[in-house]
Amino acid sequence: MTAGIPKPQIDTSKPHPARVYDYLLGGKDNYPVDREIGEQLPEDSRRDSRLNRAFMHRAAAWMARSGIEQYLDIGTGIPTEPNLHQIVQQTAPASRVVYTDNDPIVLRHAEALLISTPEGATDYVEADVRRPHEILEHARGFLDFSRPLALSLIALMHFIPDEDDPYGITRTLVDALPSGSLFVFSQGTGDFQPQKAGQVTNTYGKGGIALRLRTHAEVLRFFDGLDLVDPGLVTAPKWFKGTPAPEDEQSSFYVGVARVR
Numbered sequence: 322m323t324a325g326i327p328k329p330q331i332d333t334s335k336p337h338p339a340r341v342y343d344y345l346l347g348g349k350d351n352y353p354v355d356r357e358i359g360e361q362l363p364e365d366s367r368r369d370s371r372l373n374r375a376f377m378h379r380a381a382a383w384m385a386r387s388g389i390e391q392y393l394d395i396g397t398g399i400p401t402e403p404n405l406h407q408i409v410q411q412t413a414p415a416s417r418v419v420y421t422d423n424d425p426i427v428l429r430h431a432e433a434l435l436i437s438t439p440e441g442a443t444d445y446v447e448a449d450v451r452r453p454h455e456i457l458e459h460a461r462g463f464l465d466f467s468r469p470l471a472l473s474l475i476a477l478m479h480f481i482p483d484e485d486d487p488y489g490i491t492r493t494l495v496d497a498l499p500s501g502s503l504f505v506f507s508q509g510t511g512d513f514q515p516q517k518a519g520q521v522t523n524t525y526g527k528g529g530i531a532l533r534l535r536t537h538a539e540v541l542r543f544f545d546g547l548d549l550v551d552p553g554l555v556t557a558p559k560w561f562k563g564t565p566a567p568e569d570e571q572s573s574f575y576v577g578v579a580r581v582r
Contacts, residue, residue, distance in 0.1 A: 341528075420445045
């Protein structure tokens with residue numbers, strides 16, 4: 322392990338969203354409780370996970386080409402190459418990335434997350450998005466908040482129920498960003514397949530994981546006060562810059578990138 326990172330204590334008796342996501346992407350860093358959830362989900366869930374991950378790759382590459390060299394990635398998940406820093410540092414080698422997650426198994430893989438180009442740097446902090454001020458405090462010690470940066474909340478906020486104030490959490494994070502920063506976001510929805518959406522919500526619920534799928538209008542609220550860049554708030558395969566992604570694939574994720582005024 323990287324020096325200074327304690328050995329994590331992992332609870333293998335309860336499923337965790339990051340490990341279920343890893344299973345859906347075909348990873349091996351999951352446990353029977355996670356696979357049990359994944360196997361009960363509709364087969365479309367694997368496709369949705371893949372399309373969501375592909376969106377992150379395209380958005381990260383575009384942000385790097387747009388001149389962003391600082392990234393705060395919350396809800397990092399288990400490293401699946403290419404990671405965000407690998408994508409952005411291909412274009413901007415001096416990029417600095419702070420990764421954040423609340424699953425100890427991600428901490429176990431921090432060594433992979435901390436591998437950087439010589440010009441750039443990466444950091445990892447174990448923290449919960451429900452305590453955004455703690456995340457920001459750590460990030461300010463590593464990133465320069467006087468210059469534009471990118472905030473990434475990918476496939477995270479649908480695990481934050483309404484009673485935990487997901488909009489307030491997001492606003493706290495976004496309000497800390499300087500002008501010219503970018504906000505990249507994805508969120509699960511039941512708009513297209515309501516029956517399957519109910520199955521997904523119930524399956525996660527049986528594992529003790531709250532899931533709050535949201536409508537287009539509800540997801541759009543996360544971007545209040547920001548300027549959505551083209552093509553706006555769309556499903557995962559329809560967000561692209563340059564070569565279009567396949568439009569014949571359906572997705573249960575709304576995605577978007579917005580600029581801070």
